[in-house]
Amino acid sequence: MTRFPATLPQEKTLGRPRPDRAAVEAAVRLIIEWAGDDPDREGLIDTPARVVRAYEEFFEGYNTDPAELLARTFEETDDYDDMIVLRNMRLESHCEHHIVPIIGKAHIAYLPNRRVVGISKLARLVEVYAKRLQIQETLTSQIANTIAEVLRPRGVAVVVEAAHMCMTTRGIRKPGVTMVTRRFIGEFKDDADLRRDFLAQIAAPSERFG
Ligand SMILES: Nc1nc2c(ncn2[C@@H]2O[C@H](COP(=O)(O)OP(=O)(O)OP(=O)(O)O)[C@@H](O)[C@H]2O)c(=O)[nH]1
Ligand SMILES: [Zn+2]
Structure with missing residues (x-):
């Protein structure tokens, strides 16, 4: 007998409202500070924006x-x-x-x-x-x-x-x-x-x- 799942898992994730980019960058900055480093030093100044761009790739499955x-x-x-x-x-x-x-x-x-x-x-x-x-x-x-x-x-x-x-x-x-x-x-x-x-x-x- 062939058995199929009755329905697809609900796509509850599609179309959810999202926080804006600046808020997410601020969260990354907070993690850097919490880790013990200075988010304003040259090597880290662009890191929050980079991390958010990287996470956009890692989590792009929510868009499809x-x-x-x-x-x-x-x-x-x-x-x-x-x-x-x-x-x-x-x-x-x-x-x-x-x-x-x-x-x-x-x-x-x-x-x-x-x-x-x-x-x-x-x-x-x-x-x-x-x-x-x-x-x-x-x-x-x-x-x-x-x-x-x-x-x-x-x-x-x-x-x-x-x-x-x-x-x-x-x-x-x-x-x-x-x-x-x-x-x-x-x-x-x-x-x-x-x-x-x-x-x-x-x-x-x-x-x-x-
Ligand atoms: N079943 C399953 N477990 C996962 C998967 N990915 C991570 N985990 C496990 O999720 C569990 C989370 O356990 P917690 O005790 O809440 O977290 P933790 O204190 O970080 O646990 P440890 O990893 O044992 O240090 C860990 O045992 C992970 O190994 C997965 O895909 N499937
Ligand atoms: Zn894990």
Whole structure:
């Protein structure tokens, strides 16, 4: 039996009112002072503005509706009905607990139900959710749920493997540890052979073709 999530996670974040840039720069200046440095010295004077520009990049996923990204699909794929896999996508995110980088990779597969999507859109989908604050479990589920809801494929599989800098560079400090999260929907959930096939695909050595 094919199971899909009933609805997409609510996009409560889109269109929220935001504080203005000057207020955010002032907050960064306060952190510099709190750390014990002088925010007016030459090397730091432009830092609040730089940090805000950098954070704009890190959090740009709040500006895009993920479902809209996948809206443009190609119908009628002749008879292609096997899995479509996008593997080894670099993933850069920030954890919601410490706002510290999460670096890793994502792998996505889906079993089309006549409709396919441009492959770059799947990579963009990963990017949109990665450039928001969340935990890795939620990130993994959101990517899978959106593909399931918008494309209505026969199945979706998402695996994320990442290192959390909040665990490697501070706190417990365990460099080399990675976290693996997986979400299987539809036929990937029901069919252990299919799941193994997908996991073998993403484990295989990959060659750089270009
Ligand atoms: N499950 C999960 N935990 C995460 C993720 N990112 C960070 N964490 C954890 O979130 C937890 C937050 O725990 P707290 O005790 O509130 O924070 P903390 O005092 O900074 O904890 P330590 O990191 O253990 O020093 C930590 O255990 C982190 O390792 C994630 O994506 N998923
Ligand atoms: Zn963290």
